[in-house]
Amino acid sequence: AEDGYELWLRYRPLEAEWRSTYREAVRSLVVPQSGSPTLRAARGELLRGLEGLLGAVPASAREAGEGALLLGTPETSARIADLKLPLKPLGEEGYLIRRVDTDRGAAIVIAANSDIGVLYGTFHFLRLLQTRTALANLDIVSRPRIQLRLLNHWDNLDRSVERGYAGQSLWDWWRLPDYLDPRYTDYARANASIGINGTVLNNVNASADSLTSRYIAKAAALADVFRPYGIRVYLSARFSAPVEIGGLDTADPLEPAVRAWWKAKAAEIHAAIPDFGGFLVKANSEGQPGPQDYGRSHADGANMLAEALRPYGGAVMWRAFVYSDTNPEDRAKQAYSEFKPLDGRFADNVILQVKNGPIDFQPREPFHPLFGAMPATNLMLELQITKEYLGFDTHLVYLGTLFEEVLDADTCAGSSGRCGEGAVVASVIDGSLHGYRRTGIAGVANIGTDRDWSGSIFNQANWYAFGRLAWNPDLSARSIAEEWLRMTFTANKRFVAPAAGMMLRSRQAAVDYMTPLGLAHLMGTDHHYGPAPWVDHLARPEWNPVYYHRADREGIGFDRTAEGTGAVSQYAPPLARRFGNRNAVPEDYLLWFHHLPWDYPMASGRDLWAELVHRYDRGVAEVRAMAETWAGLESFVDAERFYKTARFLEIQKREARWWRDASIAYFRAVSGRPLPAGAREPA
Ligand code: GCU
Incomplete structure (x- = not known):
């Protein structure tokens, strides 16, 4: 089939x-x-x-x-x-x-x-x-430009997958280590074919059980399957494991008994998995335990684990996605505020793993201000392949362009302090800008037990694009899309050209119908599927979409300039000036950095309100065009894959309209503005 x-x-x-x-x-x-x-x-x-x-x-x-x-x-x-x-x-x-x-x-x-x-x-x-x-x-x-090219599986031990839309976890923990599903080998082949050389098996919201000897044996069996394909196994480590499975009464990283426990644990893992890659840690974020619970810093916590892994050469990937219960600041500022002062304080086998943007895998965010700001700390990039905020499995959104935009973003943090001199995010994470010894890139996997692995045929392209860019961040999203189409469907130009065009425009379409002009985080609470810009009742301010768009009768947008939260100052000075200036900031980031009146004049000649509506309409129209393009390609594709993609595009078409209609109706009510002349009435 x-x-x-x-x-x-x-x-x-x-x-x-x-x-x-x-x-x-x-x-x-x-x-x-x-x-x-x-x-x-x-x-x-x-x-x-x-x-x-x-x-x-x-x-x-x-x-x-x-x-x-x-x-x-x-x-x-x-x-x-x-x-x-x-x-x-x-x-x-x-x-x-x-x-x-x-x-x-x-x-x-x-x-x-x-x-x-x-x-x-x-x-x-x-x-x-x-x-x-x-x-x-x-x-x-x-040869690869980046050393660690990893998938991060957010897979739980019960086989549910956090933000997974392609079935259950591939890892059949119950039957491991004795039964090795042939699928593990196909997984390894696919990854090796694009140069991925490591995999973190379990969710960053980790269960301490994954570090028990039972589960180490299971991970070791997977490592044996993957080894011939150059893929090392890593584990997410729960910081409080010494208490939960070790019988200690503290996980304080400066406590000798705790340090000894981790050393013994690292030795135990290496006895079973000689080429074990290391730990990934989410600490003091979204309720996860961490060193701050004991009044210690991220560096104290990371360095303790680094010490335990050092004899084996393993790495600690310490996540900079910190999002704590008590942050009174603009959420976008927290990671920089916590980590920038620690630059240079991390052991050399620690790599700080930083999401592409300062909030959370939105359809579009400016690059994370930590890139370029940590010359004395190894930094790696975390991208999300699974489409948590981008329509899950059904919406066709090619992420090659998103990844490319991040890798090519100019941090303006080179030694000259000027922009335009190649100090792009790719040069940070490949180590060339600051001379990092350890380099890496991670993609949150979109893989599960679905027959097509990724929930849709086109989602496979995002896995593919991640691997290809991890090997060579200079590849273009277009060349990768074309290559993938040729391999996956046919090399016929009459197929490849229109299908690639559709892929390349798809991410901008999603930005347009979900969160245009720099808006962010307007998705439904918890599940993050579909529009909910009106939600304002949740306990913490930053859980509410209204916190992000700040729309009222006067205007819309989040003021992160010096008059607002000052988040712009976390970027290198020339960028801080550009982002902080409403006339200089790219329109794609306009409402990310600025709160503006509804009648603010835009480059198009429209005012802000009309431009916003225009963008929503444009997104809907693009999805309609995608569905038409695909319908015209039927003769090039087998019935099964054609049908699945066609039906998914119908879902996307309907939901793009849902996004547009709901968002415009809401902003219209909040602003008290009539629909701009020429705009379509909602269905
Ligand atoms: C997002 C996501 C969570 C995830 C978290 C993380 O907030 O919604 O499910 O755990 O990112 O990256 O740790």
Whole structure:
């Protein structure tokens, strides 16, 4: 069935001309015989891929001749050692794919310093075939820019998934460690194919049970499956675990007994999982325990865990998403206020994990002001692949453009203090701007037990885009979308061009029909699905959408300038000036930083109220256009995947209107303004 299970690794027969071209180019396979599990995985993938794409498996050979495909490292293959390829710059994970002339004819070589590099190169090679790329002058050199490229699963031990919209957790804890679902291997293949090299198995709102010996054994079984694919296992650690499962009466990070408990725990985990990656910690946020419960700082807490992991080389990823019960400040300011003073106080195997924006994975936020502000602390970026605030599984929203916007955002925090000199978020997290020793990027996974893994076919593209950008943050959202479409559907231009256009415009559409012009957090309470800008009765101010839009008869928006909460001052001076100036701030962030009168004049010539309505209408119109585009592509897609996407677009169309109608009706009532001339009456 065409249920999407194979993701982008479909390997369906190519068009006849391509088949013969590639068969000509790949006549035999030369893979070291006594390979490691990783090399066997590479060989297995190659056979599976070539058989599917070309309808035949090339013969295996011992010697490279005309048309040979040669795989390996200088250690595993004398042939590759002889070629004296420039492998040094590739590091541990990089690879090279090249056409070489041997004394017996032209061959293609996939070479690396490690078997995992060979595996990555193999997936790249298959991608070249899947996307119908000419092999004539192959000369590819690739290595990841970021060290830790991780998925964060918000999976609970009862298999429910926090903010998961694709079924249950993949991890079948009950049957682990004895039964290994074959799906774990397919999960590893998919991740390795895009260069993801680690996975945090459990929710950041962690249960201490995940650190008990029973669960460590289960995690170890998963780690064994993932290891050949270069994927390390990490765990979310509950800060109060020493009390809950350790029998201590405190989790105070400066208490020797607590430090000893974590050291023993780290040793126990490493005995079961020798390449255990480390801990992810959510502390003193949304009710989670943490060092502040004992009057200690985030640095005290993180450094204690870092000390426990240090003998094994593991990392502590300490989250900067702090959102406490007692914050009297603008919520957008809290993380910076708590962490900026701690810059330089974290151990070198701690990485501060910072969400892309200062609030919480909204359809659009300005980048988080901690990027560029922590030169002496390793920072990594946390993105959300699952679409908590973006329509869950049903809305088609391609996040490649959102990720790209964040990675390309200029922090203006380079040594010159000027903007436009390349001090973008990507240069912070790849370590180049501040010379970080440890670098990373994490994506909150959108994966579950649904046959299509991600709840919809197009949500697979967000998983794909995350991995590709984690490997190379300079890739464009467009090229990734096109590549994914070719691999997932067809390479036909008449399909790829319109489908890519639809994907590339989809995120702006969601911004427009949900929260245009810098508005944020107007979703229904708790579930975050659908509009609720009117909610004002919840106990804490920042739980209420009215806190974020601040609309009244006079105007709308959140004043974060010096006259307001002053949040703009958390950005580098030139940006603080730009964001703080209503005439200079990009319109996309206008109401994020400014409270303005309804008749404020906009660049379009409309006033603010009319522009707001216009944006809502524009979002609805775009979704209508997406549904029409998709309807026109039926002949290119199998019935099952066509139908699912088409029905989901109908849901999105209806819900975009719901968002628009409800939001406009509400703002109209609050402002007392009539619908602008020419605007559509709600249905
Ligand atoms: C959001 C989300 C929570 C999650 C939290 C986090 O607030 O709604 O479900 O736990 O982020 O990132 O920790």
